[in-house]
Amino acid sequence: MAGTVETTYLGAIREALLEEMRTDESVFLLGEDIGVYGGAFKVTDGFLEEFGPERVIDTPISEAAIVGAAIGAAHMGLKPVAEMQFIDFIAPAFDMIVNFAAKSRYRTGIGAGLVIRGPCGAGARSGPFHSQSVESYFANVAGLKMVIPARAYDAKGLLRAAIRDPDPVLFFEHKFLYRRIKEELPVDEEVIVPLGQARTHREGSDLTLVTYGAMVHKSADAADRIAEEDGSEVEVIDLRTLRPLDTAAIVESVQRTGRLLVVHEAPRFGGFAGEITAQVCEEAFEWLDAPIRRVTAIDTPVPYAPTLEDYYLPGEDDIIEAARWLLAY
Amino acid sequence: MAGTVETTYLGAIREALLEEMRTDESVFLLGEDIGVYGGAFKVTDGFLEEFGPERVIDTPISEAAIVGAAIGAAHMGLKPVAEMQFIDFIAPAFDMIVNFAAKSRYRTGIGAGLVIRGPCGAGARSGPFHSQSVESYFANVAGLKMVIPARAYDAKGLLRAAIRDPDPVLFFEHKFLYRRIKEELPVDEEVIVPLGQARTHREGSDLTLVTYGAMVHKSADAADRIAEEDGSEVEVIDLRTLRPLDTAAIVESVQRTGRLLVVHEAPRFGGFAGEITAQVCEEAFEWLDAPIRRVTAIDTPVPYAPTLEDYYLPGEDDIIEAARWLLAY
Amino acid sequence: MRTLYRLLWLTRALEERLEVVFKQGHVVGGLYRSLGQEATAVGCGFALADGDWIAPSIRDLGALLARGLDPRDVIRQYTARGTSLCSGKDNTNHFTVPELGILGPISPLGTQLCVLNGVALSFRMRDQAQVCFTFQGDGASRTGTSHEGLALAAALNLPIVVVLEHNRWAFGTPSTHVAAVEKWEDVAGAYGVPAVTVDGNDVLQVYDAAAEAIARARAGDGMTILVAETYRMLGHAQHDAQKYVPEEELQAWRDHDPIRDFADYLVEFGFESDSSLEQVRSEVGAELDAAVDDVLAEGYPPAQEARTRVYDDPALDAAVPWTRGPVPGYEGLRPGITRRANAYREGA
């Protein structure tokens, strides 16, 4: 049996890029400060030296142009991976993503198999413009795929799958997990995780908790405490891929537990929990023994001061409170 | 009693702009081709002559700059109304809206009371880039308001309220209704409709149908046919404002009917129906006698050929079928 | 030379046919014409070699015809036939045809150059001496995406030629109104690339300048901006009667019609005779008659096509449940218990 090596969430992303670039010449990177500097979070440190400036392209500050170039290269059969220095800066590329990348195959038959990746999420005291969760901006846009890993294993496996995917994939990395998550990853085995499959992070029979990204860990902690203190078992499902959504996995769990709590870091109104709620209402309504509840950030921008950001973010206690309410319903 | 005059949906928008500009010097317009040409849909025809080039500003093709200038002017106490020639072209201004306009008051205490208006929606055979419904892009963005009138009266009254509103308002006009909707509007009475209030378009006791925009009319037609053919009464609620959402009105109706159908023109996945479903699940779960269902466009871009666009759009028959299913549940 | 004339004429005649077809009600949505700008498009398209790519604006039909696009495909596109290059899913010139090196634009202006940059990048990464060519209106040059695209192309020294079509108008607004640019050539200063201005109504001048810029790009010397001074002779689209345009301005440009000028030149210098040109025109006419007849006999795509090709994997397109129609095999019943409504009735 092959050995394992301790790998951070960030290291896993780095390895996925390295491995795909080494095995497939058509994979290349473009973004701001990814070459000479090695990336704002050092994800691509040393890549320029290994792969040269034709495959590790430092671009001007121009997210629309970055995504545009990735689309064109993908049209020609290359596999571009575009970095947004912070995922917040995907906003200036919104038009290019929503109107060009997402609709390309539908309109013309020519797909745009590219990856746009970057650090999302709050908790790092970075203020309103370096902390956002942007998945809902793209939720209603057919043609896109969206991925947000919670573990190092998934970060690696999903990124490799995303790079090989023939459709445009938005790959959100939670910056709070970059160096906080460490896992033993297999060394010789190919780590690939197919898009579109949720994962049961923790089994349980009393309540289904659906979540993704950094909230997987807070949710699991909450579930552990509930098990310890109340003896109830909360099943935690890590969606991993938001689009396509693994509705079957959610429905199967809800049909067992009869109760659903959706937890996400983005604000509540118009957040992803709405879609999940609607799908469960459609497909497992009769199995519901209690209202579906959401625990999310509050409906504000992400504030900067520690007191404010902590209040903004859904906390373990918030999850426990909602879960207990549902369990007691 | 004052008289009335027949007014189109487009005419109502025009009048709202005229009246606000005549009564308040700080109201001004900016956008592409709104002056010399009078606007792509002729909403502002003649405005340049009446108000001059300082208040009817033809801009370069630069949606981000248009919205940016509106924000700055709003900071200074003016009341800018920015036109997007088609609402699809709000995409290049996404960053400016989501990151600058929406967060301004929260971050700095200085608000951005501006209106961004433009024609949305499909049905006019305009293909993927002149037909979109963009509300979901902004659904998760705290700080914005969103309005989409279905009637001439509301178009006028809500636009006037939007212009007076101290926060940034996205005002979506359904282009399919521009010249198709005609109503008798009062002449001497001030038509103002406060934001944030839904409206019962048609009363009913058997099923609540929540919708907005052009779908209000298709839904009402469907409801009439069901009443005629089945004898059931569908209550049609026109949301008018999507953010802030009038949850109370929806919940009140669902508590009476026990059944909810949400209809919108945007694609299903990640659409606004999710939020509505989630709120009803939270606030009126015990009143539900049946699953909540959605009738929406399919999850694709808006196609161009008549056969395809007709298939894409939710039709009266689709609404009837879903309503009957719910009524029979 | 005859080929050039043929292309110019084909462009104009095809658009005139489309206008007829439009008036007959067969065109779905809007119709955009390039009347007066044919020389810019044709001169550029003609200068490209096999394997080069081109991304046109709505005024560059001639460039696509020069690349070998079948006029039928243009008619199919405007009439939304199922046989169109977009299967009826998109309109105007929004098709991408790899075999012909055509990258279709999308409506938001400025975006196409950004995407074309990626095509150019792929050429360089594969050591192919191919060139990318694109057009941009004076109006479109004010968009952020256009700027980002130009800046990236310049920074990466990509093999790109960008034609700035200075046609005096952007939709219903005079360019002078919304751009303070004095000499359009100076735009290149923001990017550190060379620029050349040509009479966009003189097909030979356009061709020469395009050929030179293309050679430069092919040699690895990077992007050139070509400013084509020309004029939009009709409204923005078929529905725009162009009432806002001063008649004298139109007349002045009418006197500099690119196709008539070129015909005069060909005859004057003995390249062609009046009758040989007349023959070209009548051949084109016959060809287009047949094309229109053929295409109008074709139908719209079947409705179900609307659901296809969002993703590469058809299973994903098919997966979305509950959107429409009856609920297929809904199993919404919890084993062992009655429906909720009934449960309540019993429990109540």
Next chain:
Amino acid sequence: MRTLYRLLWLTRALEERLEVVFKQGHVVGGLYRSLGQEATAVGCGFALADGDWIAPSIRDLGALLARGLDPRDVIRQYTARGTSLCSGKDNTNHFTVPELGILGPISPLGTQLCVLNGVALSFRMRDQAQVCFTFQGDGASRTGTSHEGLALAAALNLPIVVVLEHNRWAFGTPSTHVAAVEKWEDVAGAYGVPAVTVDGNDVLQVYDAAAEAIARARAGDGMTILVAETYRMLGHAQHDAQKYVPEEELQAWRDHDPIRDFADYLVEFGFESDSSLEQVRSEVGAELDAAVDDVLAEGYPPAQEARTRVYDDPALDAAVPWTRGPVPGYEGLRPGITRRANAYREGA
């Protein structure tokens, strides 16, 4: 002259204090410094009149101090105090202070100019001869928003001055790498406005050029682009050790320190003596000591502040239910019947 020196020194000393405070762990998030670029900021800020507005980049602390910003407010901002101009909701220099004519930027680069255009527009609409002033890095100049903002300002002939801070770096990438621009002045060609280049490390030269551009704008003659040739002497932010910068390059610029140069000039030409400058420095030092002590005694904002001020109407902020904590007065029971779970149990 002494005021100018004082501002230069205050800028540098304040940033050095912030560095100390950062190392003590009081700064929340990143710290951005303008070491080496103080002359550009101060020279510009000093040239503005009351009522003018300014939108700074992260390198322009000196301009804000010149406008009268209290150093305490800078420390509060970086340490996320509840007393900060943003109530602790935003960071760096993202504050908007109408009384001082300061428009805070947001992080996405290029956007601030677009917003400042609206401020300038309001001046003109109200017939006020006020001027707007903003800065843009060489990196930021490549963004689409920056282009759109410049193009709109030029087209509308707005009273705006834009300083292009050519400091050789954008984060970790040399400007030459990602911009093919040859002479930064030529950027103005894309907009049809005049441009001037100054030694950005020479505060008097900056001041003169800024004053002239401001006068031009005030007279209604529109936008000027001012290219300031300068250098970013530290890493992008405190966390960036700047290892990628060649030592010789740094050394060359160290020899052209804007503050030392200005001090030398003042002494050499007899405006000031070594001791009078020393006195300025010690006064500034004492002022900053007090400021730091005061601010550190202030606290973070109370947590509940996070919910406020999203909308003008506090009722809207308060309206969002169910997000957190216990469900306030949940009336989720249907009159007359048992809860659903119970209903099932009975019905089953």
